[in-house]
Amino acid sequence: MRWPRATAPAWIVHAGFLACVLAGGTGYALTAGHSRVVIYTLVVVLSIALFGQALISGHLTHRRPWMLAIGGLVLLLADHLLWPYWIVEGHLGRGEGAPADLLLAVAHGLFLVGAAMAVRHRMSADAGGIIDAAIFGMCAGGALWVFVFQSHLPAGSTPLGQTQMLTDVLLLSACAGCLLRMAVAATGAARGTIAYLLLTVVLTGGAMTVGALSVPHRGAVSGVLMLAAFLTIAAGAVHPGAPAAVEPQAVVERPDGRYRLFWLGLALSVNPGIAAVQALRGDQTAGPQLPLATMLIIPLVLVRFKQLTGQRERAERVLAHQASHDELTDLYNRRRIMAEIDRALTGPDDVIVLLCDLDGFKPVNDRYGHAAGDDVLRAVAVRLAATAGPDREVGRLGGDEFLVLCRGGADTEIAGLRDRIQAAVRAPIELPAGSVSVGVTIGAARATAGSGVDRAGLIARADARMYAGKPGRHHRNAAA
Numbered sequence: 001m002r003w004p005r006a007t008a009p010a011w012i013v014h015a016g017f018l019a020c021v022l023a024g025g026t027g028y029a030l031t032a033g034h035s036r037v038v039i040y041t042l043v044v045v046l047s048i049a050l051f052g053q054a055l056i057s058g059h060l061t062h063r064r065p066w067m068l069a070i071g072g073l074v075l076l077l078a079d080h081l082l083w084p085y086w087i088v089e090g091h092l093g094r095g096e097g098a099p100a101d102l103l104l105a106v107a108h109g110l111f112l113v114g115a116a117m118a119v120r121h122r123m124s125a126d127a128g129g130i131i132d133a134a135i136f137g138m139c140a141g142g143a144l145w146v147f148v149f150q151s152h153l154p155a156g157s158t159p160l161g162q163t164q165m166l167t168d169v170l171l172l173s174a175c176a177g178c179l180l181r182m183a184v185a186a187t188g189a190a191r192g193t194i195a196y197l198l199l200t201v202v203l204t205g206g207a208m209t210v211g212a213l214s215v216p217h218r219g220a221v222s223g224v225l226m227l228a229a230f231l232t233i234a235a236g237a238v239h240p241g242a243p244a245a246v247e248p249q250a251v252v253e254r255p256d257g258r259y260r261l262f263w264l265g266l267a268l269s270v271n272p273g274i275a276a277v278q279a280l281r282g283d284q285t286a287g288p289q290l291p292l293a294t295m296l297i298i299p300l301v302l303v304r305f306k307q308l309t310g311q312r313e314r315a316e317r318v319l320a321h322q323a324s325h326d327e328l329t330d331l332y333n334r335r336r337i338m339a340e341i342d343r344a345l346t347g348p349d350d351v352i353v354l355l356c357d358l359d360g361f362k363p364v365n366d367r368y369g370h371a372a373g374d375d376v377l378r379a380v381a382v383r384l385a386a387t388a389g390p391d392r393e394v395g396r397l398g399g400d401e402f403l404v405l406c407r408g409g410a411d412t413e414i415a416g417l418r419d420r421i422q423a424a425v426r427a428p429i430e431l432p433a434g435s436v437s438v439g440v441t442i443g444a445a446r447a448t449a450g451s452g453v454d455r456a457g458l459i460a461r462a463d464a465r466m467y468a469g470k471p472g473r474h475h476r477n478a479a480a
Contacts, residue, residue, distance in 0.1 A: 004053070004054050004057060004059045004238040004239075004240070004242075005057070005059060005240070006059065006189070006240050006241075006242075006243050006244075007240065008240050009240070010189070010192050010239060010240050010241070013192075013235050013238055013239045013240070014235075016235070017196075017231055017232070017235040020043070020046070020231050021227070021228050021231055024039060024042075024043045024227045024231070025224040025227055025228065027039050028040065028220065028223050028224055028227060029220050029224055033088070036088045036219075036220075036223060037080075037084045037085065037088060039227075040080060040084075040087065040088070040223060040226075040227060041077075041080060041081070041084075043227045043230055043231065044073070044076065044077045044080060044230055045077070046231075046234070047073060047230040047231060047233065047234035048070065048073050048074065048077060048234075050234040050235075050237060050238050051066075051069070051070045051073060051233070051234055051237045051238075052070065053238070054066075054237040054238050054242065055067070055070065055237075059237075059238070059242060059243065060237060060242055060243065061243045061246060061247070062117075062118070062246040062247075064117055065114040065117040065118040065246060066114070066237065067114075068110050068111070068113050068114035068117065069110070069111060069114040069233065069237075071110050072107040072108070072109075072110035072111045072114070073107075073230070073233070075103055075106060075107040075110065076103075076104070076107045076230075078103065079100055079103040079104055079107065082099075082100070082103075083098070083099070083100040086098070086100045087219065087222055087223050087226060088219050088223060089219055090211060090218040090219035090222065091211070092104075092207055092208060092210075092211040092218075092222045092226070093149070093165070093207070093208035093209065093210065093211025093212040093218075093222065094153070094154055094156070094157060094161070094211055094212070095149075095153045095154075095157030095158065095161035095162045095164070095165045095212075096156060096157060096158065096161045097157075097158035097159075097160035097161030097162075097164060098161070101161055101164045101165065101168075102164055104168065105164050105165075105167055105168045105171070108168055108171045108172060108175075108204070109171055111171075111175060111200075111201075118245065118246045126181070126185065127307060128304065128307055128308070128311070129181055129185075130178055130181055130182075131300060131303055131304045131307065132181075132304065133177035133178050133180065133181035134174045134177050134178050134300055135177075135267060135268070135297060135300050135301065135304065136177050136267050137173040137174045137175070137176050137177025137178065137180075138170050138173055138174050138177070138297045138300065139267040139268060139270050139271060139297065140173055140177070140267075140270075141169045141170040141172070141173025141174070142170070142270065142271040142274070142297075143270055143271070143274065144169060144173065145165075145166050145169050145170075146274050148209055148212060148213070149165060149166075149169060149208075149209070149212045150162070152212050152213050152214065153212060154214070165208070165212075168208065169205070169208070172201050172204060172205045172208075173205075175201045176198065176201045176202065176205070179194060179197055179198040179201060180198060182194050182245075183195055183198055186245075188241065188244060189239075189240050189241030189244050190241045190244040190245045190247070191241065192236075192239045192240070192241040193236045193237075193239045193241040193242045193244075193245040194236075194241075194245055195236075196232045196233065196235045196236030196239060197232070197233065197236045197245075199229075199232045200229050200232040200233040200236065203225050203226070203228050203229035203232060204225075204226065204229045206225050207221075207222040207223075207225035207226045207229065208222075210222045210225065268297065268301065271297075323335075324336040326381075326395070326396040328374055328377060328378065328381075328396070329377055329378055329380075329381035329396050330381070331381050331384075331385065331394050331395050331396045331402070332393060332394065332395035332396070333395065333396065334395065334396070334397050334398060336395060337393060337394075337395025337396075337397070337403055337405065338455060340393050340395075340405055341353065341405055341455045341458070341459075342455050344405060344407050345447060345453070345454065345455060345458075347407065347449070348449055349407045349408035349449055350407075350408050350409070350446055350447065350448050350449055351405070351406070351407060351446070351447045351449075351458065352405075352406040352408075352409060352414055352444060352445070352446045352447075353403055353404070353405055353406070353444070353445055353458055353459060353462050354403065354404040354406070354414075354417070354418060354421070354442050354443070354444050354462070355401070355402075355403055355442065355443045355444075355445075355459065355462040355463055355465075355466045356384070356401065356402040356403065356404065356421065356425075356440050356441070356442050356466075357400060357401050357402075357440065357441050357442075357443075357466055357470070358376075358380065358400035358401075358425070358438050358439070358440055359438060359439035359440060359441055359470075360437070360438045360439055361373065361376065361377075361400040361438050364376055364436050364438060368431065368433050368436070372431050372432075372433060372436075375429070375431055376429055376431070376436065376438060377396075377400065379429045380402070380425055380429075380438070380440075381394070381396065381402070383421075383424040383425060383427070384402055384404065384421065384424070384425070386424070387417070387420050387421050387424045388404050388417070388421075391407075392404055392405060392406050392407075393405040403459075404417075404421070414444060414446075418442050418444060421440065421442060422439070422440055422442065425438060425439065425440040426438075426439055426440070441466055441467075441469045441470050442466060442469075443461075443462040443463060443464065443465035443466025443467070443468070443469070444462060444465060445458050445459070445461035445462035445465065
């Protein structure tokens with residue numbers, strides 16, 4: 001069997017990752033110039049090769065997110081090959097607006113898109129939580145930009161470079177928020193891969209921070225952190241939990257809507273609050289980047305509002321359906337079918353009701369149990385709805401009593417419908433315990449348009465005619 005595979009032990013990946021980080025990081029730190037370029041190139045190529053092997057072997061399922069991730073790796077390799085000394089000489093995180101900065105931001109954008117696609121599969125049951133996590137991440141990224149990056153950028157940084165860098169910080173922060181949410185909710189082997197991907201984002205952000213803060217030997221430190229970031233994403237791809245990392249996972253939603261909205265509102269107020277403080281202080285380092293960061297968050301907020309609105313509409317539809325339909329058979333319940341009769345009686349057509357009571361249902365219920373009885377009722381409900389057709393309403397009054405409401409129709413037509421219902425109900429019903437059959441007695445009653453007959457009187461007549469065909473049974477009033 002080809003490697004990697006989901007049954008391999010995870011410690012092999014951890015050991016290989018640590019060995020590569022120690023070897024590559026030590027070699028990079030102890031050398032300089034061209035040697036660092038060579039080591040960096042070898043590590044990037046190794047990462048892409050491991051990622052590619054995981055794709056080719058079929059280890060990585062739902063390939064599209066992973067293809068975007070490897071596309072980001074290839075862009076980073078192209079960035080390094082075009083400007084091999086850019087990281088070595090400590091240009092990362094300086095906001096210079098160089099083409100290398102732009103290509104790096106595009107690569108991170110691919111990672112974000114790939115993470116979003118993976119999240120769509122993995123956390124489909126927690127879409128709201130993921131959007132919230134991305135919003136929190138971007139809000140935190142705005143604060144990080146002001147207090148860590150913007151205030152320490154060199155004089156040589158350009159507005160374009162600062163905008164590129166801010167976008168990069170926001171993308172990484174959004175990725176970190178989503179992956180952190182996934183890591184908290186993850187179970188089993190998937191945690192390992194998600195943890196590696198989260199570590200990739202943290203290491204990349206750390207490398208940029210080192211450059212922005214002008215840490216001594218920032219070229220060496222940033223380079224080592226970026227090497228480790230390359231190796232973490234490769235380790236995540238070959239980790240045994242990689243196939244499970246993009247599989248859907250059920251998430252139990254906590255009933256904390258008010259608190260979530262509070263924290264979400266607080267997070268959204270951070271960047272405008274910082275901008276207001278900068279304006280009051282007359283901070284000369286303040287620029288248009290922070291308002292831009294707030295504008296970039298707006299689409300996520302709109303998506304979240306749309307999702308909340310959709311949830312509310314779906315909940316209202318579910319509640320409306322539950323209020324008007326029988327839970328067991330999904331037919332109209334007693335209240336709804338009675339309201340339909342009242343509505344029909346105000347119309348211009350004759351109103352005919354067919355009151356249906358099952359024969360032989362109790363012996364089935366007693367012999368096979370209530371679960372089998374429920375199966376019989378569901379089967380009868382399906383047959384009644386199919387036989388009545390879309391122009392007639394069917395409801396369950398309770399127990400084994402059903403009602404079919406007809407608006408208009410000649411006596412011959414109603415008689416034919418009655419015969420079809422009896423034939424459909426009598427057909428054998430297959431249960432796990434065996435085949436059973438029940439019959440049905442039907443009482444029909446008509447209210448002529450304008451006759452003044454009310455619903456109670458109409459059903460009472462149908463009820464009497466139904467029980468006339470069942471001698472010896474106790475009369476039960478089906479009226480509301």
